[in-house]
Amino acid sequence: MNDDELMAGVRDAFTVLDPVPGDVLAAGRAALAWRLPGATLAALARDGAAGAARGTRGGPVRALTFACPDATVEVEVAEAGRFRELTGRIVPAAAASVAVRHRDLPPDPAGAPVEPGGLFCLPDVPAGPVSLLFRLDGGASVVTSWAHV
CATH class of the missing domain: 2.60.40 (Immunoglobulin-like)
Incomplete structure (x- = not known):
């Protein structure tokens, strides 16, 4: 098992056991919408x-x-x-x-x-x-x- 396979397994375990709440994902996407790289x-x-x-x-x-x-x-x-x-x-x-x-x-x-x-x-x-x-x-x-x- 290489590092990528190990990390994929850990990610899958967290997705099943402790998923990210929908409102947290929405807040993260909204935060990125506020970015203005050229300003x-x-x-x-x-x-x-x-x-x-x-x-x-x-x-x-x-x-x-x-x-x-x-x-x-x-x-x-x-x-x-x-x-x-x-x-x-x-x-x-x-x-x-x-x-x-x-x-x-x-x-x-x-x-x-x-x-x-x-x-x-x-x-x-x-x-x-x-x-x-x-x-x-x-x-x-x-x-x-x-x-x-």
Whole structure:
């Protein structure tokens, strides 16, 4: 018996005795669907919470900054019940669309336009881990690392 035959026997034994649950396989396939090999990763550079300014309405706002060599993404996260509103900008400003990647949303979401000054607003984002995908008009993409909002 060679190594390949031994490993095939072990694999068959585990398939019978301890099969991988279907939801685990589905989660693994979904994780691979999130991969964007050609995108530039903007990593989380700063995560800070600031209280509401004195004399203003509203609750605390969380400020996130993601950075990569070509761009910086600044995001403010405001709580709205079980949802979040993400507002921010991409610097330098670029013609683009922005989409939210979240486990409860489709893997290839439609994007919202980024305004000419690089500003964007994404209302009704479910709480949980999110990543933002910017599709620039030139064909390049920038994706932020995952952050829990």
